[in-house]
Amino acid sequence: MPVNAASLVIGLSYASLLFLVAVGLSVVFGLMRFINLATGSLYLIGGYIGWSVARSTGNFLLAVLAGGVAALLLGILIERGFLARLHRKELLQVCLTLGVAYIVQDVTRWIWGGDPLRLRPPEMLRGSLELFGSVVPTYRVFLIGVGAVLAVLVWYVLERTKWGAYVRAGVDDIEMVECLGVNVRRVFAIVFMLGALLSGIGGALGTPVTGVAPGTDVQLLLMALIVVVLGGLGSVSGAIVASVIVAMVDTVVRTFWPQASFFAVWALAALVLIVRPQGLLGRAS
Amino acid sequence: MMMVEFLRQGRSIVFVVALLAALAVAPAVLPTYPLSVLTEILIFTLFAMSLNLLLGYAGLPSLGHSAFFGTGGYVVGLLAKYYGTPAAAALLIAVVAGVVLALITGPFVLRTHGAYFLILTLSLTQVLFGIVWLWRNVTGGDDGLPGIPTPKLPFLIGRVSDTANFYYLALVIVAVAVASLGWIVRSPFGLALIGIRENERYLEGLGYPTWTIKYAAYAIAGAYAALAGGLFAYFKGFVGPGQISWLLAGEAMVMVIVGGAGTFWGPALGSVLVLLLRYEVSAFTQRWVMILGIVFILTVLLLPEGFIRLPKRLRDIRSRLRREAPTGPTVAPVGRSQERAVERAIERS
16 A cells, blocks of 8 residues: 555645645635636745745745745735726636736746746755654655644634634625625735735745746646635635645545546546535535 | 617628628638638637637636537547548537537536636536546547548639638638527527526526526537537647647637627637737747736726727727717716626625
8 A cells, every 4th residue: 555654744745735825715716706817826926936035045934935925915916906896707807817827927937947946945854754654755744734834823813813704704795794894805805915925935835845837837726726616615624624635636646547646636626516516615605 | 779770780791791701802812821820710719609608698607618629629530530530520420529518517517606617617627638638549648639631622622722721611610600609699598698697586587497598508609619629620630638628718718808708799809819919929029928918917907898899998988088978878887886786685685
């Protein structure tokens, strides 16, 4: 049985990255029915900026922060510049964010070239350690830790604070929350920006694992979309569960039947949506 | 009122006749390369128009329409490769395959709305992509099926070049298909579709079988997309997984939106714009992807109803500059969105 601690670690570390990209998308999706096809671009920009900063300063923490901030700035630009005026116009949102994704992909290809770039993990996280009888890369274990901490943090903010209650209430019934005097637009803007920040951090953290190249954005976008619909729109716990499921399925199928990994995840998504159109932990609309 | 209606109809007949005449003489004036681009534009016009039936008329945001396009392509490719079926029969079977695929997937995707519909159509398309990719010994995997013989109109052989010959074949098929689509959207069925987009519950209350109407629209759109896909496979002489890829569906979606979703000629204009941008701009700059992206964004910001509304938009702007009342009967956008909000509120109560 090749499913041992090693593949568990690989799967869970991938799940951490997926969660970082998907959670913002999910909440934005659930809150405003906003379809952001530029999510992968936020990851991409985070990865590239992180790579450059790490290259020039040699400081990994700084690189992760820079990647997050770069994605945050792009997110602010998208939200303030365009999205605020496209409420509930799904087709225009798709067209616009696809346009942004095209531009980001071309600009990054212009600056960083078309070859995949990979970052070496910081000194103390290189090498491997032994876990339950198998050797696993230290950096992957670190990723799982970061992912878990951020997941708990996001879950706490959204499920246990008053501000999070606004967000969840907005997902359930936006008109009612508006009537109660909550500025849903502002809540939405903040959620969007936090989501962008997390995606950028994910991009920078992911560079040592997935690398960055033109096309990473599309790959991450598609995976994040699956996570979002699988977990249910706007559900943080759904995003956590779905990230783990998608990443584990992907990893396991990749070991047994490498060509089919792509297919398996989509088949899973299609199956879940056919049986439960609202996703695993989503509420029926 | 009758007079106005008659004049408008007369104008659109003149427009269609002029367009057809221009397209018919195009091979006489255009060299080979622009003619093949024009052929591609014709095929994508049909593809985008079929998607518009869902996107624009029925309000169903499908991001998986390439599934039908690719199915049509693979049916044509497989029939040509294994059985040597003549083009007319192969295209007909491709259309039937498109309808069958739509009839099978329809009951599942039509359970969802809005964003979920978008993702579910995307997922199913990706599953189909995966099947084609993995089923190497039939579909050729990522190598696809090369060497599909291009059909020719027999009475034109020897009189015009091969490119022009296929161009005329595509022109005839696309023209007939577009005319039939025009008939469909003007029929009571087409009007019911628009009604579903605007307020499905209201139509249901009037006794329309809304689910059946959407199901039928989904099948019809699948049929036309498969026809376009089959033509495209003949045009390229090749069919591969790229013709199922969701990127193609996204491109078609953008064509519809850039041209004008929910208008009859909008998708045609969109396919002209997007393909010309791709082929012309890529000739003189490497940065055409960026330019395409900028065009998408500017369209959304400046012409949210698509390029088809450009003349009206310009008229509005000019009359606003002159501080006069708008020339035509225009609906104020604020009023409409308020109306929508009220409608929603009523619907929810």
